[in-house]
Amino acid sequence: MKNDLPERRERAGISQAELAEAVGVTRQTINAVERGRYDPSLDLAFALAGYFECRIEDVFSPADE
Known part of the structure; x- marks a missing residue:
């Protein structure tokens, strides 16, 4: 599964720990x-998508896309 969590975290200015x-x-x-x-x-x-105020599909996508 692919995701854009690092980019979203960077834009939000937070660390992995935060x-x-x-x-x-x-x-x-x-x-x-x-x-x-x-x-x-x-x-x-759901928790990650909720934190970034978006849908799960906005954060995660199938690996073959």
């Missing part, structure tokens, strides 16, 4: 999601 705290996971989890090594649970995907 994003992790805001959505209730570890910094390592955010790092793994950003690198495409871990597909987030539906709950985490």
Whole structure:
């Protein structure tokens, strides 16, 4: 699964640790999601999209796109 979390974080001016705290996971989890090594649970995907005030589909897309 592809995502644009690093770009969104940069625009928001926050670190992985700050994003992790805001959505209730570890910094390592955010790092793994950003690198495409871990597909987030539906709950985490909703939390991330909610944090950035957008839809899940705005943050995540299938890897084959």
